[in-house]
Amino acid sequence: MRIATSSITGSALNQIMDLTDNLSTLQNQVSTGQRISQPEDDPAAVGQLINLQTEQQQLAQYQRNASTALEISQASTSALTNLKSISDNASEIAITGSGAENATDATGYATQVNQLLEEAVQSANTTLGGSYLFGGTASQTAPFQVQRDANGNITQVTYNGSNATASIPISDGTSVSPYTSGTTNQGLAGFLNNLVSLRDALTANDSSTVAAVSSSLQTTENTIIDSISQQGAVQSGIQVIQTQQQTSATNLDTLVSKNRDADMAQAMTQLSQAQVAYQAALQSTALIMSKSLISYL
Numbered sequence: 001m002r003i004a005t006s007s008i009t010g011s012a013l014n015q016i017m018d019l020t021d022n023l024s025t026l027q028n029q030v031s032t033g034q035r036i037s038q039p040e041d042d043p044a045a046v047g048q049l050i051n052l053q054t055e056q057q058q059l060a061q062y063q064r065n066a067s068t069a070l071e072i073s074q075a076s077t078s079a080l081t082n083l084k085s086i087s088d089n090a091s092e093i094a095i096t097g098s099g100a101e102n103a104t105d106a107t108g109y110a111t112q113v114n115q116l117l118e119e120a121v122q123s124a125n126t127t128l129g130g131s132y133l134f135g136g137t138a139s140q141t142a143p144f145q146v147q148r149d150a151n152g153n154i155t156q157v158t159y160n161g162s163n164a165t166a167s168i169p170i171s172d173g174t175s176v177s178p179y180t181s182g183t184t185n186q187g188l189a190g191f192l193n194n195l196v197s198l199r200d201a202l203t204a205n206d207s208s209t210v211a212a213v214s215s216s217l218q219t220t221e222n223t224i225i226d227s228i229s230q231q232g233a234v235q236s237g238i239q240v241i242q243t244q245q246q247t248s249a250t251n252l253d254t255l256v257s258k259n260r261d262a263d264m265a266q267a268m269t270q271l272s273q274a275q276v277a278y279q280a281a282l283q284s285t286a287l288i289m290s291k292s293l294i295s296y297l
Contacts, residue, residue, distance in 0.1 A: 052256050059252065063245050066170040070238045073178035076133050077231040079126040080180075080224055086120045087191065087221040094198055094214040098207045110202035117154055117195040121146060124188050134185050135161030144189060154196060159189035170241050178234055180227050187223035194220055 090113055097109035124144045126133050135143030143161030146154045163182025167175040180188075194216045201209035 049256065052252055056249070056252050056256070059245060059248055062169065062171050063242070063249070065168050066238050066242050066245065069168045069170060069176050069178040070235060070242070072128060072133065073231050073234045073238065075126065075128045076178065076180060077228055077235070079123045079133060080228045080231065082123045083120055083188065083191065084221060084224045084228065086116045086123070086195075087217060087224060090116050090195055090198060091214060091217050091221070093202075094210050094217065097202045098210040098214070100202070100205060100207075103205045106202050106205035110199045113195060113199040113202060114153060117192065117199060120192055120195060121154065121157065124192060132161070134180055134188060136179065136182055136185065137164045137166050138162040143185060144192060153199075156196065157189050157192040159186055161185055170238065171245070174241065176234060176238060178231075178238075180231075184223060184227045184230075187220055187227075191217070191220035191224065 093109050093112055093116075097106055100106040100109060121144055124134055125142045131139040132141070132143050133139075135141065138161045141160065143159055145158045145160050147156045147158075149155050161182075163185075165177045165179040165181060167177045169175045194213055198210065198213045198217065201213055
């Protein structure tokens with residue numbers, strides 16, 4: 001039986017092309033460490049990779065949200081803690097000032113409270129990233145507006161924020177509000193106005209009013225303490241979610257690696273074998289193509 005030279009040559013060339021493609025694929029796997037560079041390399045695995053990478057992107061967004069929420073809550077706690085410290089100082093001054101022996105001493109105490117009041121207003125109007133923390137959803141304008149007299153002293157504080165608060169999604173089906181409630185914010189306004197009243201009572205050396213304001217200060221301080229406790233609970237919840245997110249991220253990375261990365265030991269062995277087969281094919285084809293047509297007659 002005669003075998004056409006063109007058929008033998010064509011078959012040999014096709015074999016070389018197949019070996020070349022396989023060799024290129026293996027070389028790419030060894031150089032990149034990845035077994036998939038084109039969708040056709042493994043369509044099923046590519047589909048899984050797309051799904052896994054989508055999960056990774058969503059998880060990364062939740063992780064960013066959780067970090068943002070934690071940062072907001074921590075900044076709020078810091079400001080609230082400062083307000084509690086101010087309240088403690090004001091209460092101590094009230095106790096001392098209620099027994100002032102003369103107007104001069106009482107005025108000195110009033111000056112101290114006035115300084116505390118200015119500091120408290122600044123803390124109540126704390127911002128983070130350009131947004132006010134204690135204004136609810138109205139975060140772009142100072143929530144605590146003050147009125148001043150001709151001497152520049154604060155005479156009244158008004159809460160102009162929103163009673164609504166925003167929530168931040170930190171996982172599938174879970175959202176958290178790291179902001180203080182509208183009720184708490186109204187309580188902060190009450191605290192600031194108690195400082196105004198205490199200062200004025202000390203200025204007037206009115207011991208009975210000072211005593212009454214001291215009681216009110218304790219009430220508003222309880223509001224601050226409760227809010228600090230609530231923020232602590234919020235932070236604990238966020239940190240639990242963050243731990244879960246880290247575990248999920250590690251698991252996803254493992255799955256992505258399993259579907260995408262090459263087995264380097266196996267790939268290098270296959271590459272060595274492919275190189276041997278390629279060289280052998282080249283030599284065989286060279287011999288075939290060097291023979292004349294008469295060799296097959």
